[in-house]
Amino acid sequence: MNDSQRQDWDPRAESVLEDQITAYDSMRRRCPVAYSDYLQWSLFRHEDVMRVLLDHETFSNAASHHLSVPNAMDPPEHTHFRQLIEPYFLPEAMAAFEPHCREIAKRVVARLPQTGEIEAMAELGQNFALEIQCAYMGWPESLHEPLRDWVERQQAATLAGDRQALGELALEFDSVIRDLLAERRTAGEAAPDDVTSCIMNETVQGRPLADEEIVSIIRNWTVGELGTIAASVGILVRYLAEHSTLQARLRGEPELLPTAIDEILRLDAPLISNRRVTRQPVEIGGRQIPAGERLTILWGSANRDEAVFGDPDELRLDRDPQTNLLYGAGIHVCPGAPLARMELRLIMEALLAGTLHLALIADKPAVRARFPAGGYSSVPIRVTR
Template identity: 75%
Template sequence: MSDTIQQDWDPRSESVLDDQIAAYDEIRGRCPVAYSDYLQWSLFHHEDVMRVLEDHETFSNAASRHLSVPNAMDPPEHTHFRRLIEPYFGPAAMSDFAPQCRAIAEAVVDRLPADGEVEAMAEMGQDFALEIQCAFMGWPTCLHEPLRAWVNRQQAATLAGDREALGELALEFDGVIREQLHHRRALGDAAPDDVTTRIMKETVKGRPLSDEEIVSILRNWTVGELGTISASIGILMNYLARNPALQTRLRDEPSLLSTAIDEILRLDAPLMSNRRITTRPVEIGGRHLAAGERLTLLWGSANRDEAVFDDPDEVRLDRDPKDNLLYGAGIHVCPGAPLARMELEFFMEALLTATVELAPASGRSAIRARYPAGGYSAVPLRVRTAKPASMAS
């Protein structure tokens, strides 16, 4: 049994938490499948992570204690729900949302000072994530600040390992969603024709979705988006501030933005991990695992594996995109990837168009986020925009 196995590493040690990326790089070279009491079996190699992603019969997604649609489901149940949600992120849906998405990106960027300092995570990343997600879901702008407060409390409880607080926060968030459902039902035929209303009308296997299933779907979309989009903005702004040559190139060649964004987020993961559970005994990475063992897939390591990515710390725009696990792979590849890519591209396009310089803030450094978050908890930067100083916000 795994509870008798000696620990190979401690994911909660200060040396790991202070810089997860550097720690994972070191562990990957000496113990590609490592055991810990906290994360159980952690997979560091790209090859092993891909094997898990492509063998959902041996490595089940049903690793959550709570209903998670369709994230913690396996086929055939997963297939029915996946077929239901994919059109919400299809080409037609993205085309419809694009003008509003671009307008929000430009509005957030327009708040930058003409010449001064900005904290990229809170002032740019979090603002954009809140506003864009509420707009996509059809939720009112009055939810921006309550959701911001909820995100901050949730992050604090996660870092503190406060399970009781996390449980209360989960119920609170579900209450926000249920209030939106109640509001639309009260409006009847006058309810807005938005993503939330349309999900409420969906069926699966010939029956209406239960409220629990609707809440789960909307929770997964929203909580995941709020965290990963803001983390991605922080990572991208921090990287470009420290790499002025690439910053200049992307201003001159905006057609490279999409490729550059995926590559920057490959080397500095906004989402650090996902979970699986074994359905039968299996050997992976030279370790023998029994049925029922829990695994942690470390995107922050697999996407930097030297066996797949030459010079993994370098942003190279000629890499094969199929190797990048930013949005996962296999049947559980992120269905919201088209939306996330569009949001990030529009934001970065607006940012690079509006600014003439991004640079590290004087005397202050970016602060790494701690597991389970990826990226940074703070990114202080200096910005210089093309607008007159009299317009500084």
């Protein structure tokens, strides 16, 4: 049996799926570059992940079977699309959207009960993610519930490994986007001046974007945002409900929220993994990996590496932010990081300002999400207002 056939671990084992973070901590110490038939080569160490992120000549992002703009592209094609996308997340764009974002955050918090139990993933995280993403893209409120239903069906199909259902759901989502594009084209000059319309009118290398490219960009922004923002809110709320001292400090010093949010999400990853493909034979962590092999970057492990962070569970507000891989690194660093950071800051500001205390419920523990999702599927907490 050669190196690429040996099963070092089973990512689908129940013990792994029940608590991914603990399982990854163990693998990082025992077998930091591990092979499985499910994920192929999984990278657990910060050092190895950084090497992959910074060397796009050896490690390709073109790991998808479908068009994915610009996520699954390499330079020079990736560069052209990044230049198109990045202006949407510049400080000026964020400043223009911030007042609307703040109002949505306040409305979501205001709908919580005055006092009592809530399920933070559904009532806070998912509601906020749906409403904020539709607002950012310029989509009508009538899409909130259809999108919620689509997300639930997509998550169920992902957990079941139902490839046929996932393919049908992808086509269904793309048809929603195409309908939005068609409405704007029919409206002509009366079309709304929003992010969706702006993307439709972009050019790359002097040509208009093809519909497939427009749909791919919007799909990546929306699907990624709905999942990771909701997961992030669930992680943050649960952590603060468990750590009352930090909760009280952030209520009194909300200016610490940006640093605290990034650090909490370092401890507990909302996005578990990404993929790469080797362009050539390479050695990583003493393992010989052929060309054309799939690598699985495990953010949920790399961001807890003791070699970089010491005690991975220690929350520190004085860490070097450059070591935190929450939004990646290198040329593929998440372009939407400024938007995500602003959204998370504003929802947590609204939650802390609109409540007196958040607490865990002893007989209703949070339920961990299962791969490929990060964070929690359910976060019951008690709210006092």
